[in-house]
Amino acid sequence: MTLARRIAGVAAGIGLAAAFAVQAQAAEPVKFGICYDLSKAYTFISPQVLQGARDLATLTNMKGGIEGHPIEMVVQDHGNEPQRGIECYERLKREGVMIFDMLSTPVSIAVLPRIMQDQNILLQSLVGRGDAVDGEVFKWVFPVGPTYWGQAANDIEFIRQKSGGKLEGVKVAFVYLDYPFGQEPIGILKKLAEKEGFDLQLFPVPLPGNDQATTWSQMRRFQPDWIISWMFSNAHVVASREMKRNGIPISKYLSVNWLNEVDIRNIGPEAAAGLKRGTNVAGGQEVPIIAEIIDKVYGAGKGAGDRKAIEDVYYNTGVAIYSVAFEAVRKAIADHGLPLTAEKVKAGFESLKEFDANGLLAPVTVTASDHGGGGKTRVETWDGTKWVPETDWLSAYTDVVWEKVREESSKFAKDQAKQ
Known part of the structure; x- marks a missing residue:
C-alpha cells in the first residue's frame, strides 16, 4: 500500500469516527x-x-x-x-x-x-x-x-389605575395564609403604602385556611376598597362564602396567581363573577x-x-x-x-x-x-364563564422591588462568603 493510500485510509477512518461522534451527540437526550x-x-x-x-x-x-x-x-x-x-x-x-x-x-x-x-x-x-x-x-x-414581590407591586399598580391614578386614602386589605408563602409580599406592600399613601391593613388566616369567620368580620368593619389575597385552593372557596355572608362584593377580591378553574367551580361560576387574579400565564x-x-x-x-x-x-x-x-x-x-x-x-x-x-x-x-x-403580570376578571384580561402585561414599581431584591441578595452573598 502506498503512503498516499495509507494517509487517505486514516483520514477516512477519522472522518467516519467524527461522524459517529456527531450522531451520538445528536442522540444524547x-x-x-x-x-x-x-x-x-x-x-x-x-x-x-x-x-x-x-x-x-x-x-x-x-x-x-x-x-x-x-x-x-x-x-x-x-x-x-x-x-x-x-x-x-x-x-x-x-x-x-x-x-x-x-x-x-x-x-x-x-x-x-x-x-x-x-x-x-x-x-x-x-x-x-x-x-x-x-x-x-x-x-x-x-x-x-x-416573584411574589413583583406580583404584589403589579397588583397595587392595577388598583392605582382603577383609583383614578392616585392611591392616597384608598383602603387596601391584604388577606393571607399565615406562613412564609402568604407573608412574602408584606414588606413590599408596606413600602408601597408608605410611598403612595394608601391605608394597608393585614388579615392573617391560620393554615389550612378553613377558619376565616373572624377574619372577614374584621374585614367588614374595615370596609376595604380592594382586597389582595395570598391564599390558594379551598381557602379561596371559604373566603368567597365569608365575603357573601358579610356583604362584601367579590369584585373587590384580587388573588395571587394560585387560583384556578377548580376553585372557580367550587365557588360557583356565577357566584365568582367579578373575582380577579394576577397572572403571567394566559389561560x-x-x-x-x-x-x-x-x-x-x-x-x-x-x-x-x-x-x-x-x-x-x-x-x-x-x-x-x-x-x-x-x-x-x-x-x-x-x-x-x-x-x-x-x-x-x-x-x-x-x-x-x-x-x-x-x-x-x-x-x-x-x-x-x-x-x-x-x-410582568396582568390582572384578569372572571366574567361568569371565562377569564377576561383587565390590563396589558405590566411591571410596576420596579425600583422598589429591585431595592428589596438587592437588599436580600446582598445578605445571601455575605453569608455565603463567610462559609
Whole structure:
C-alpha cells in the first residue's frame, strides 16, 4: 500500500469516527430533573403542571426534539420535604441531570446552595427566593416570571389605575395564609403604602385556611376598597362564602396567581363573577401551543393525563415554564454547540428576548443581571364563564422591588462568603 493510500485510509477512518461522534451527540437526550410534591401539600397544583410539562416534551419530541436531542423528563416525588428534595437532587445529578425543578419554596431554598456550588441549573418559576432574580448573585438560578414581590407591586399598580391614578386614602386589605408563602409580599406592600399613601391593613388566616369567620368580620368593619389575597385552593372557596355572608362584593377580591378553574367551580361560576387574579400565564385552550398539544398529542393518544386537565390554568403554567426552558436549551445548542453544558444552558437563558411562547405567557427578557425576565403580570376578571384580561402585561414599581431584591441578595452573598 502506498503512503498516499495509507494517509487517505486514516483520514477516512477519522472522518467516519467524527461522524459517529456527531450522531451520538445528536442522540444524547436532554434530561430535566423534576422533583415535585406529588403526594402531600401541593397536589392541587403539581399534577397539572407536570402534565403540561410532559405533554410539551412529547410534542417537542414528535417534532424531532430540541435541535435533534430528545427530551427526557426524570420525575420523583419529594412530598414538599426539603431533605427528600436534596436526596432527589443528588440522585438525579449522579444520573447526569444538570437542569432541575422543585416547584416548592422550602425545597428550592434547601437545594439552592448545592445547585450554586455544583454550577447546575435550578428552574424556580413562581416559587422560591424572591431575590433569586438577581443573576449577579444567583448565577445558576432562573426564577423566570414574576416573584411574589413583583406580583404584589403589579397588583397595587392595577388598583392605582382603577383609583383614578392616585392611591392616597384608598383602603387596601391584604388577606393571607399565615406562613412564609402568604407573608412574602408584606414588606413590599408596606413600602408601597408608605410611598403612595394608601391605608394597608393585614388579615392573617391560620393554615389550612378553613377558619376565616373572624377574619372577614374584621374585614367588614374595615370596609376595604380592594382586597389582595395570598391564599390558594379551598381557602379561596371559604373566603368567597365569608365575603357573601358579610356583604362584601367579590369584585373587590384580587388573588395571587394560585387560583384556578377548580376553585372557580367550587365557588360557583356565577357566584365568582367579578373575582380577579394576577397572572403571567394566559389561560384557556385557544392559545396556539395548547391547541397544538390537543391536536397532535391528545389526538394521537399520547397525552400524559386526563384530557380535562387542559382546561386548567395550572396546566398552561407547566407548558409555560417548560416552553421557556426548552427555548433556553435550544438557544444554548444553536449558539454554542455541543456538548451541552450547564454553562451553555445558562447562556441560553440569558439570551432570551421578549419570548412569550406565541402568546402563552408574559414576554420575558432574561439577562445576566435579571434572571426573572422582567416580572410582568396582568390582572384578569372572571366574567361568569371565562377569564377576561383587565390590563396589558405590566411591571410596576420596579425600583422598589429591585431595592428589596438587592437588599436580600446582598445578605445571601455575605453569608455565603463567610462559609
